[in-house]
C-alpha cells in the first residue's frame with residue numbers, strides 16, 4: 123500500500139470543522155460517520171451497499187475478530203479488506219473497550235488484560251503490543267492505541283489512575299506500532315468528565331505524537347448533557363491539525379452536537395442495530411415500524427430520502443416484513459438508517475464549507491420538532 | 499396491464515422442451531425455475547438481486563399472504579408487484595396445499611376448506627371462488643386452480659376421490675376466474691402415482707381448457723424414483739402447446755430429471771432455505787459451509803460461478819459469517835444457490851435449443867460425480 127496518511131482541514135464554522143483524510147485506500151470526508159462492521163460485516167448489508175450510503179470508512183472490532191475468525195487467519199487470507207470485500211479504509215479499535223464490556227473473568231495488570239472469550243471461554247491476553255500486532259495482521263488503516271476505559275460514574279482517583287495507565291500504554295502502543303507509511307495510529311484521550319485530567323491526557327498524547335486523536339471514555343452512560351459538557355473543552359485540547367475521533371457516538375443529535383464541538387469522526391452501532399429492531403431515524407425523529415399505524419400506509423419512511431427502502435417500498439411493506447420477521451426487514455431498515463446518517467454528515471460538511479452550520483442546525487432541529495408525518 | 503398471455507415452444511430434444519411464455523410483464527424463458535417469495539419476499543434477497551440471478555418469475559404463496567398482510571390490504575396498496583417491488587411476472591399458488599400442510603383444525607367439504615391460521619388462530623375459508631378472488635387481489639399473473647392434494651402414500655380410492663373433487667373445483671376455478679386478458683389460469687393434474695387417474699384428470703382439465711397445466715400431487719414424500727416414474731407419462735397427457743408446471747420441485751437432479759421428461763416450469767424453497775442453513779449447491783454437488791474444512795480455504799464456493807458470493811468471497815469468509823450467525827451469510831449463500839439454479843436452467847435451455855441435452859446432462863452428472871474440490 124503506497125502513499126501516505128494525511129489530514130487537511132478545509133473549513134471551520136465555529137468549532138465545527140470540515141476536511142479530508144487522505145489514505146492510500148481513498149479519501150475520508152470529515153466530519154465522517156463510520157458504520158460498525160463488528161465481525162467482518164456491517165450486519166444485514168452488502169459492503170457495496172454500505173459504500174452506496176456514502177460511507178468512506180468502516181470500523182472493525184479487534185476483540186471480536188481476534189476471537190473469531192482470528193487475526194492470524196485473516197492475515198493468511200489476505201487481510202480484513204479482502205476478507206470482507208471492502209477496499210476503502212478501515213479503522214480498528216484496540217479491543218480494550220470490548221474486553222471490559224463483553225469478556226468474562228478479566229484481569230487487569232500494568233502489562234495488559236487477560237480474559238476469557240464470551241464465545242467459547244478460551245483464555246486470551248491483550249497488551250498494547252499484542253493489540254498493535256492484531257491490528258497490523260488485520261490490515262487496519264487507522265489503528266487505535268490500546269487503552270483502559272472505566273465505566274462512569276467512577277471516582278476521580280480511579281479515573282486518574284486509569285488515564286495514566288492508558289497514557290503509559292499509549293507510549294507502548296506508539297513504540298510497538300513503529301513506522302508504517304500509509305497507516306495511522308491514533309491516541310485516545312481519557313480522563314472522564316474531569317477537565318484537568320483531560321488536559322493532562324491531551325498533553326501526554328501530544329508529547330508522544332499521533333496521526334489523530336480520539337476523545338475516549340465518553341458515551342459510557344454519562345448522558346448527553348455531561349458528554350457535551352466535556353466536548354465543550356476536550357477537543358480543543360488536541361492538536362488542531364489532526365483528526366479528532368469521538369468513539370461510540372451516537373444518536374443523530376449526539377452526532378450533530380459533537381460535530382458542532384469540533385469532532386471529525388464518529389462510529390456507532392445504533393443505525394445498524396436499530397435497523398434490526400425496527401427503529402427508524404428520519405429527518406422527523408424516530409419511528410418504530412412495528413407500530414400498527416404503518417400497516418396500511420403507502421408512503422415511504424421519508425419522502426426526501428433517496429435510499430432503496432424509501433424509493434421502492436411503503437411503510438406498509440416494511441411493517442409487514444418486520445412483523446413477519448423477514449430478513450429483508452433488517453436489510454432495508456439498516457440501509458435506510460445508514461443512508462440517513464450519511465445524509466446528516468454530508469449536510470454538515472456542506473454547511474460547514476458554506477459557513478452556514480447554524481442554519482443547517484436550525485433546520486435539523488425544526489425537522490425533528492415537527493415529528494413524524496400524521497397517520498393517513 | 500395490456501397485452502396477452504401466450505406460450506411458444508421453440509425447441510424440443512427428446513421429451514425436453516425449450517420455449518418462451520409471453521406476458522404483459524415480460525418474458526419467461528422455459529424451462530424456468532421460480533424462486534419462492536412466500537411472504538412477499540424471497541428470504542434474504544433484494545428483488546433486484548433475484549432478477550440478477552436470471553429469474554424471470556417468482557412464486558407467491560396465497561395462504562401466507564391472505565393471512566398476513568391480507569389480500570385486500572395488498573390490493574389497496576397497489577397489488578403484490580408494487581408491494582414487494584418486483585415488476586416481472588408472479589405466479590401464485592391457490593393456497594390449498596399450504597392449508598393442508600400448515601393450518602390448524604382443517605375441515606374439508608365439497609364447498610372448500612375452513613381452517614385456523616397458524617399465525618394467530620383466526621378462522622378462514624378457502625374455496626375455489628375465494629382463491630380466485632385472492633389471487634386477483636394480489637395481481638397474480640399466473641393463477642393456480644384451487645385443488646386438494648392428498649399426502650402420499652394414500653389408497654387409490656382416496657386419491658381418486660380427491661382428484662375428482664379437484665376437477666370439480668377446477669371447473670369452479672375456471673368459472674370464477676372469468677376472462678382476464680394478460681392473466682393466465684393453470685389447471686392442476688392430480689391422481690397420485692396412478693396412471694389411469696392421471697389420464698382421467700388430464701382429460702377433465704383439457705376439456706375445461708386452461709392457459710397452462712401443472713402436474714400436482716408430486717414431491718409430497720414419494721421419492722425421486724416414483725416421481726420420475728409418474729413424470730415418464732404424466733406430462734405427455736397434457737396439451738403440447740401449453741406450459742407444464744411441476745409444483746414444489748426440487749433438488750438440482752430432480753429439476754434436471756423433470757425437464758428431461760417434458761416439464762417447463764418449477765418452483766422450490768430449497769435453494770433459498772438451504773442458503774439459510776449453510777447448504778450450498780454447486781456443479782460438484784452439495785457442500786455444507788459450516789464444516790471446519792472451509793475455515794482456512796481462500797477459494798470460492800465454485801470458481802466457475804459468477805454470483806457475488808463466488809466472485810467476492812472465500813469459503814473461509816462464508817464459513818466465518820455462517821458460524822457467527824451473521825445475516826450476510828444467508829444473503830450470500832441464498833444468492834449463490836439461486837444463481838446456480840438459474841445457471842442450470844440456462845444451461846438446459848441452451849442445450850435443448852442446440853439439440854445437445856444428452857451431452858449437457860452427461861456433463862452435469864460428471865460434475866456431481868467428481869464431488870467437491872479437495873481440501874487444501
Ligand SMILES: [Zn+2]
Pocket residue numbers: 423424427428429430431432433457458459461462
Ligand atoms: Zn431511506
Ligand SMILES: [Zn+2]
Pocket residue numbers: 799800803804805806807808809833834835837838
Ligand atoms: Zn456462486
